[in-house]
Amino acid sequence: MIEVHGLTKRFGRTVAVDQLSFQVRPGVVTGFLGPNGAGKSTTMRMMLDLDNPTSGSVRIDGRHYRELAEPLKHIGALLEARAMHGGRTAYNNLLCLAQSNRIPASRVTEVLDMVGLSAVAKKKPKGFSLGMGQRLGIASALLGDPEILMFDEPVNGLDPEGIHWVRNLMKALAREGRTVFVSSHLMSEMALTADHLIVIGQGRLLANTSMADFIQENSRSYARLRSPERARLEEALRDEGFTVVEAEGGLLEVDGASTEELGELAARHGIVLHELSSERASLEEAFMRMTAESVEYHAHAGPRWGMDQPGEDRRGEGG
Ligand SMILES: Nc1ncnc2c1ncn2[C@@H]1O[C@H](COP(=O)(O)OP(=O)(O)OP(=O)(O)O)[C@@H](O)[C@H]1O
Numbered sequence: 001m002i003e004v005h006g007l008t009k010r011f012g013r014t015v016a017v018d019q020l021s022f023q024v025r026p027g028v029v030t031g032f033l034g035p036n037g038a039g040k041s042t043t044m045r046m047m048l049d050l051d052n053p054t055s056g057s058v059r060i061d062g063r064h065y066r067e068l069a070e071p072l073k074h075i076g077a078l079l080e081a082r083a084m085h086g087g088r089t090a091y092n093n094l095l096c097l098a099q100s101n102r103i104p105a106s107r108v109t110e111v112l113d114m115v116g117l118s119a120v121a122k123k124k125p126k127g128f129s130l131g132m133g134q135r136l137g138i139a140s141a142l143l144g145d146p147e148i149l150m151f152d153e154p155v156n157g158l159d160p161e162g163i164h165w166v167r168n169l170m171k172a173l174a175r176e177g178r179t180v181f182v183s184s185h186l187m188s189e190m191a192l193t194a195d196h197l198i199v200i201g202q203g204r205l206l207a208n209t210s211m212a213d214f215i216q217e218n219s220r221s222y223a224r225l226r227s228p229e230r231a232r233l234e235e236a237l238r239d240e241g242f243t244v245v246e247a248e249g250g251l252l253e254v255d256g257a258s259t260e261e262l263g264e265l266a267a268r269h270g271i272v273l274h275e276l277s278s279e280r281a282s283l284e285e286a287f288m289r290m291t292a293e294s295v296e297y298h299a300h301a302g303p304r305w306g307m308d309q310p311g312e313d314r315r316g317e318g319g
């Protein structure tokens with residue numbers, strides 16, 4: 001379990017992390033979400049004692065990181081830009097880490113195999129692709145077989161097969177009863193991986209909720225209608241007590257109504273329909289709404305982040 005209490009970090013006038021308090025529990029994957037610059041990496045660095053908090057504290061199974069005699073056996077981490085010694089082989093990089101934590105050399109071979117890097121164990125990471133570097137970072141996190149694992153944007157640079165592998169690895173680690181804390185700026189990614197969500201914006205806590213509750217509260221379902229008799233249809237819908245929203249392209253949207261009742265309503269009024277479908281608002285949209293106020297850099301088209309991978313954002317699909 002990780003416990004964060006009133007954690008605050010200032011860099012000059014910038015408040016990167018602002019009075020954050022939350023707990024990360026074992027047995028589930030906890031997603032740590034926020035737009036770019038929200039303070040995720042800074043929070044994770046403070047958890048690992050790589051940055052000193054301005055105030056507040058972090059406890060790893062009740063203790064400060066500094067109090068852990070062999071930290072890799074308690075908490076393993078992949079940070080965004082993990083510093084590996086480029087001139088040392090992948091194997092030797094891990095061996096050095098292992099020796100400093102009294103971890104047997106056999107474990108190095110084991111984790112290289114787990115992440116699929118056995119074939120390049122004797123190669124130097126300076127020649128590695130971004131994806132291979134991520135895998136090596138994950139291997140170092142797994143080295144001490146720790147109960148707590150922390151991953152900062154672990155799927156960055158990975159190909160679809162790699163992304164799939166990381167998702168399954170995180171879920172498997174949580175199933176083993178470990179504490180798994182993973183950051184991302186993509187809701188779509190978290191929807192496929194995380195059971196619990198901690199959302200931050202400008203260093204502040206915006207949500208601490210189960211994934212299921214987040215989906216329940218934020219995925220608005222609505223019906224979409226298109227008709228050559230739009231005005232008449234709109235009037236009929238309003239007369240029967242529906243709330244109608246005029247959408248782009250001459251479409252009408254009706255919240256919380258089934259396509260069956262709307263189809264029957266149109267038939268009763270003799271109105272021709274060219275389209276009738278049931279839709280769900282994307283979780284990415286809900287997430288953007290939640291963090292819109294706190295986005296550091298707005299694109300011209302409005303608050304948007306995660307533009308690099310708009311993708312599919314419904315839980316359970318595509319993964
Ligand atoms: N060493 C530093 N000196 C000054 N400001 C910093 C430093 N590190 C981070 N910041 C600032 O603190 C804020 C939070 O940054 P941080 O990297 O923690 O965010 P993040 O959520 O991890 O973002 P990203 O998804 O872009 O990595 C940003 O405004 C950033 O510019």
